[in-house]
Amino acid sequence: xxxxxxxxxxxxxxxxxxxxxxxxxxxxxxPGATKLREVPLATDLDVSRTPLRAALLxxxxxxxxxxxxxxxxxxxxxxxxxxxxxxxxxxxxGMAVRLAAERLNIGDHLTAIKATVxxxxxxxxxxxxxxxxxxxxxxxxxxxALAGNDLIRDEVQRASRLPFAAPSAFSSSKDDYERFxxxxxxxQQHHHALLQAIERGEGARAEALAREHAHLAKINIEVAFKxxxxxxxxxxxxALITD
Amino acid sequence: xxxxxxxxxxxxxxxxxxxxxxxxxxxxxxPGATKLREVPLATDLDVSRTPLRAALLxxxxxxxxxxxxxxxxxxxxxxxxxxxxxxxxxxxxGMAVRLAAERLNIGDHLTAIKATVxxxxxxxxxxxxxxxxxxxxxxxxxxxALAGNDLIRDEVQRASRLPFAAPSAFSSSKDDYERFxxxxxxxQQHHHALLQAIERGEGARAEALAREHAHLAKINIEVAFKxxxxxxxxxxxxALITD
DNA sequence: TTGTGAAATAATGTATACATGAAAAAGCCT
DNA sequence: AGGCTTTTTCATGTATACATTATTTCACAA
Numbered sequence: 001x002x003x004x005x006x007x008x009x010x011x012x013x014x015x016x017x018x019x020x021x022x023x024x025x026x027x028x029x030x031p032g033a034t035k036l037r038e039v040p041l042a043t044d045l046d047v048s049r050t051p052l053r054a055a056l057l058x059x060x061x062x063x064x065x066x067x068x069x070x071x072x073x074x075x076x077x078x079x080x081x082x083x084x085x086x087x088x089x090x091x092x093x094g095m096a097v098r099l100a101a102e103r104l105n106i107g108d109h110l111t112a113i114k115a116t117v118x119x120x121x122x123x124x125x126x127x128x129x130x131x132x133x134x135x136x137x138x139x140x141x142x143x144x145a146l147a148g149n150d151l152i153r154d155e156v157q158r159a160s161r162l163p164f165a166a167p168s169a170f171s172s173s174k175d176d177y178e179r180f181x182x183x184x185x186x187x188q189q190h191h192h193a194l195l196q197a198i199e200r201g202e203g204a205r206a207e208a209l210a211r212e213h214a215h216l217a218k219i220n221i222e223v224a225f226k227x228x229x230x231x232x233x234x235x236x237x238x239a240l241i242t243d
Numbered sequence: 244x245x246x247x248x249x250x251x252x253x254x255x256x257x258x259x260x261x262x263x264x265x266x267x268x269x270x271x272x273x274p275g276a277t278k279l280r281e282v283p284l285a286t287d288l289d290v291s292r293t294p295l296r297a298a299l300l301x302x303x304x305x306x307x308x309x310x311x312x313x314x315x316x317x318x319x320x321x322x323x324x325x326x327x328x329x330x331x332x333x334x335x336x337g338m339a340v341r342l343a344a345e346r347l348n349i350g351d352h353l354t355a356i357k358a359t360v361x362x363x364x365x366x367x368x369x370x371x372x373x374x375x376x377x378x379x380x381x382x383x384x385x386x387x388a389l390a391g392n393d394l395i396r397d398e399v400q401r402a403s404r405l406p407f408a409a410p411s412a413f414s415s416s417k418d419d420y421e422r423f424x425x426x427x428x429x430x431q432q433h434h435h436a437l438l439q440a441i442e443r444g445e446g447a448r449a450e451a452l453a454r455e456h457a458h459l460a461k462i463n464i465e466v467a468f469k470x471x472x473x474x475x476x477x478x479x480x481x482a483l484i485t486d
Numbered sequence: 487t488t489g490t491g492a493a494a495t496a497a498t499g500t501a502t503a504c505a506t507g508a509a510a511a512a513g514c515c516t
Numbered sequence: 517a518g519g520c521t522t523t524t525t526c527a528t529g530t531a532t533a534c535a536t537t538a539t540t541t542c543a544c545a546a
Contacts, residue, residue, distance in 0.1 A: 050532090087338065154306065257499080313508065
């Protein structure tokens with residue numbers, strides 16, 4: 001089996017392009033359907049066209065860009081797309097945790113993730129939410145690894161690639177703090193229940209929990225979308241969504 | 244919404260590399276973990292390194308290759324991987340048909356796919372199975388388009404990318420013809436039921452049918468795998484699977 | 487005025503030379 | 517002899533010039 005991605009990630013020009021392009025796309029500085037021209041972009045990013053093209057190709061596979069004849073355009077997402085993406089992630093994550101629950105001796109592999117959940121417990125009890133996003137991401141990464149299958153792990157990772165579909169996409173909220181804090185408490189209860197279900201070999205329950213957990217993200221994005229105008233600067237992910 | 248991919252696909256060097264490399268990988272002529280070197284490959288394929296690298300990058304995203312330090316290696320799949328991939332496709336396809344069933348006035352969009360099912364009816368009644376694979380692929384393509392959402396359509400397409408996960412992966416069988424013919428009959432019944440469920444707005448039923456339909460593919464691959472040695476030359480997809 | 491066509495323009499596609507880094511080989515020391 | 521360091525070699529990463537193809541623009545005719 002493939003190792004859990006401990007690659008140090010080479011810091012080459014292609015990575016630089018990827019980081020910068022992702023950031024620009026997500027920030028919404030390119031309105032949907034903007035055509036990206038290679039030469040000006042390369043000049044702007046201070047790299048040659050070769051690594052830039054490699055980055056563009058990757059972003060196309062990620063679904064953030066799409067070809068339009070010759071060249072790429074920024075992909076525009078609808079609100080419905082965001083809901084579909086989140087539900088999709090929930091489904092695939094659900095399959096992953098079901099497989100984990102069906103594994104023999106899964107208990108032996110739960111040490112690390114239990115520590116993460118414990119750390120999340122303390123964060124949720126805090127008065128602020130600092131560090132929640134990172135820990136939550138770690139939890140979900142560890143969760144998908146529990147299935148013990150590279151294919152399903154990769155697919156969950158992929159389903160989380162869109163900025164609004166990731167588990168920690170809306171894990172901070174300046175406004176409406178109380179409501180958000182409650183959703184964190186519920187989410188954390190899901191985390192505990194998820195682990196318990198996996199440990200007990202309750203595959204169907206684990207799968208249902210993963211889906212419900214994703215549903216929580218759906219609710220969060222729906223709330224966020226309603227007050228979109230005011231929140232745009234807090235949640236750049238929303239800039240990608242056009243209707 | 245994006246158009247249903249009527250792009251004529253430019254016939255450039257990158258496409259040539261993709262075709263050739265896919266064919267070589269699937270045929271199993273490179274044992275798992277074979278390192279691919281760019282320069283010899285480029286010479287062999289009679290292209291420069293630039294389009295070759297583009298093709299390699301795409302195949303990495305497809306999951307047929309993986310990076311190993313510097314350079315690519317052919318990804319090896321286990322039997323479990325194949326089962327997971329098929330079930331995954333069934334799940335995602337299931338979500339797609341559920342969305343289709345939940346659409347208003349979906350009946351207006353069923354003309355083309357009904358024609359495909361009718362064509363499949365005649366093929367299934369034949370004494371041979373010529374043309375089944377192509378028609379079946381067409382049916383599934385049209386099916387995923389019914390959801391009316393580019394994101395879910397793209398994801399179903401992606402879930403079908405692995406040679407053993409595609410809907411028509413094992414749609415021919417020289418040996419054990421009778422058993423295989425029966426599975427075709429059952430599969431075709433699924434097709435009819437799927438359309439009926441979508442037309443009537445029975446989302447849950449449509450989803451369940453899509454999953455069961457994928458399960459049929461699982462059974463087929465299990466049977467095929469048991470007699471793998473004799474069938475390798477008929478089913479090159481199996482060469483990818485190592486244990 | 488609008489449609490069609492061809493020519494001009496500008497973009498992406500490709501090849502190749504060079505830079506950089508990693509892996510392999512050789513030599514040295516212990 | 518074995519293991520470590522150094523050097524060499526070779527593969528990938530990058531830049532850029534050139535080829536090809538797509539797009540735009542302008543002219544001309546219906």
